[in-house]
Every structure is written in structure tokens, then in C-alpha cells.
Amino acid sequence: MVDAEDLAAFIGVLHLGGVVVIGHSYGAFTALFLATKHPELVRALVLAEPPAVSLLAHLPGDESKTGKAMFEDIQRRMVMPIRQAFGRGARDTGIRVFIDYVFNDPHAWDQMSKPARDETLRDAHEWDVMMTTGTLFPDIAPRTIRKITTPSLLLSGAKSYPFLGIITEELARLLPNREAIVLPDAEHQMWFQAPYSCRKDVETFLTHVGIQ
8 A cells, every 4th residue: 555655654754663653534544554564663553444445345254245245335336436437537426426425325415515525625636546546445454454463442433434333343353452442422523523532542542552
């Protein structure tokens, strides 16, 4: 994953050594890859709902069928249409597909305020490259995650997107040295909806693993 290699290079240029990496959503996904590829750089991880979508295709036991169906649905109704839209330069259409899918509402994008839509489109410029020459959700293997011994805190919102909740539960099963906290009133944007709780949980975790 290019973002993880960029982050590793940034840490190296600044001569930071082992760092605490706190990531939300795709930032948490980047942190997860960093810990697998450069474990010597990471003292602790805080992962808030990383979209490690490939894990859905490898759920154990009775969850396997549901996970595979969810993975295939994400590819068919979200990833492929987004890639097609960005491929023809229709950024608005691609973002509409994404928003409508994650909110499970075909009118979610239309119901957003114009300032919110404008802000979302401004933040989507990196997708112009990712969705035409890269991969939206790179694969990460369960066996790779099992090797991460770094102390890790998993944060999730009880009201977040269902597929992210399942992914977080699988990460909790795979990571050998982890704590997990579910914020009962938060959605995916937990850092905005419950900032004090998030900060307190992170500080408590870092104290517990001997960093603060």
C-alpha cells in the first residue's frame, strides 16, 4: 500500500523511531499496513474502523457465507460503479455511488446540503488517481494481521456502517494484543460525534500500555 510506505518514509525522514499511530477510516487502514510492513516503527496503534474489506471474504465458520456475500455486494454495487464513473471523469457520480451505498439510501447524496457535498467533492481528489490506476480497498490477509504484536486499540461506533462493524469484530479476533471499545451513540465519524470519549479512551489505552 503506497500510503503506508509514504508514512514509513515520513517517520524515517524525521528520525522519530517508534511512534504511536492513530488513524480513522482509511487512515486506520494505512496504519494497519504500516504495522504489518514496518513493525519496528510502531509502538502502538489506534484503529478507528479501518475498511479492511478483504477480511469479509475470509470470515470463519457460520459467518463465512454472510461475509462473502457482503464482500461481493461491496465490489458489485460500490467499487465497480465508482471505478467506472471515475474512469469516465464523472467524479460527482462516483461519489454519489459511494455515499448512497455506505448510508444504504439511494437518496443520501441528494439529501446532503450543498456545502456538505462541495466539501466531500473537494476531499475526493485523491480518488481521481486511486480509482483509475490503483485499488480502493487493497487486500490484507488474516495471517498477516495475526503477526501484528503491537498494542492496538480498536474504536468503533455502534451506529456506524454495518460492514465496518463486522470488519472491526474480525480485527478484534485476529489481533493478538488488542483492546476494543464500541462507542454506543457514535457513527463512523466518532471523532466528531464523541471527541471527549475518543480522547479519554485513547489516553487510557496509552497509559495502560506504558506510553503515557
